[in-house]
Amino acid sequence: MDLIRHLRLFIVVAEELHFSRAADLLGMAQPPLSQRIRRLERELGLELFDRSARQVRLTAAGALLLEEARELLAREERLRTVMARVREGELGTLRAGVPPQTPARTLHALLSACAQEFPGLRIDLQEVDTAEQVRLLAAARLNVGLVHHPVADADDLVLGPSAGVELGVVLPRSSPLARLSEVALADLTGHELFLFPRAAAPGWYDRILDICREGGFTPPAVRHARNPEFLLGLVASGRGVAFDDGRVAGKEPRAAWRPLAGRPLVLWMSAVWQVHSAHPAAPAFARIAAEVIAREGPPRRLLTPSEESSDETRRPRPWSVVFGPGADPAAP
Numbered sequence: 001m002d003l004i005r006h007l008r009l010f011i012v013v014a015e016e017l018h019f020s021r022a023a024d025l026l027g028m029a030q031p032p033l034s035q036r037i038r039r040l041e042r043e044l045g046l047e048l049f050d051r052s053a054r055q056v057r058l059t060a061a062g063a064l065l066l067e068e069a070r071e072l073l074a075r076e077e078r079l080r081t082v083m084a085r086v087r088e089g090e091l092g093t094l095r096a097g098v099p100p101q102t103p104a105r106t107l108h109a110l111l112s113a114c115a116q117e118f119p120g121l122r123i124d125l126q127e128v129d130t131a132e133q134v135r136l137l138a139a140a141r142l143n144v145g146l147v148h149h150p151v152a153d154a155d156d157l158v159l160g161p162s163a164g165v166e167l168g169v170v171l172p173r174s175s176p177l178a179r180l181s182e183v184a185l186a187d188l189t190g191h192e193l194f195l196f197p198r199a200a201a202p203g204w205y206d207r208i209l210d211i212c213r214e215g216g217f218t219p220p221a222v223r224h225a226r227n228p229e230f231l232l233g234l235v236a237s238g239r240g241v242a243f244d245d246g247r248v249a250g251k252e253p254r255a256a257w258r259p260l261a262g263r264p265l266v267l268w269m270s271a272v273w274q275v276h277s278a279h280p281a282a283p284a285f286a287r288i289a290a291e292v293i294a295r296e297g298p299p300r301r302l303l304t305p306s307e308e309s310s311d312e313t314r315r316p317r318p319w320s321v322v323f324g325p326g327a328d329p330a331a332p
Contacts, residue, residue: 004076
């Protein structure tokens with residue numbers, strides 16, 4: 001028996017509760033329709049319709065089958081759509097956006113994990129900031145994007161699992177604050193702040209400044225630096241401070257990284273994709289990306305200022321990761 005075909009006939013009869021009208025809608029005679037429904041009932045060993053009254057009614061088994069049949073046929077339609085996309089070559093490439101600051105180690109781990117799970121899928125990575133990723137997703141020029149939270153204009157986006165990275169402060173090594181084991185935001189009073197341009201990730205940019213004000217730090221000036229290395233050079237020259245997870249600061253001996261007291265700054269990230277035009281591999285990419293962000297990074301043991309002064313122990317500063325299905329990407 002062609003189960004899918006019989007289920008399609010059953011759904012029409014179940015919705016009309018009238019064999020003649022259902023037959024007209026299906027463009028067939030009523031007797032063959034009734035015979036096929038009887039055949040389905042025999043196959044399942046259940047009565048699907050109560051025909052004892054003047055009006056046809058669904059039995060309890062028929063009502064349950066109607067719900068399940070609709071879901072099954074919806075899945076069949078999705079399967080056909082996916083296979084059509086495979087036929088047309090569309091599924092073979094996943095166009096993914098990643099932030100410009102993404103470390104090479106993280107990119108390598110992400111691509112390796114995707115290749116292991118989807119050996120036939122080509123990942124086309126593009127270096128794009130959060131705001132531009134949202135625009136490209138809306139224009140269907142990206143299939144998925146790894147973004148910084150909070151995300152503006154996200155109504156049509158699905159958010160994957162989140163991973164949060166705790167940020168500390170990058171200081172000139174000559175600063176008295178570099179002798180502390182941790183620095184409070186209020187301790188930064190009077191320092192200029194170096195940040196990425198607001199247009200790159202407006203929600204996260206505004207959130208940083210809000211948290212600074214709440215912590216007692218209102219910078220006299222906010223300078224913009226898109227390239228992390230350029231930002232680090234400005235800090236090392238004694239012109240201000242910046243926030244970082246510690247990896248960039250570890251490359252510059254004239255700069256010091258210190259955790260912030262109370263850990264107020266957490267950079268939340270997740271992959272996002274369009275609700276109505278999702279690439280089949282987008283949810284898996286989102287899961288893999290969150291796992292990679294949570295796993296990759298320098299050792300997490302905090303070095304003391306005296307350890308940092310030793311050439312043997314000078315390493316990229318550690319970072320902390322918060323990751324879980326219940327994590328709130330908007331929370332600090």
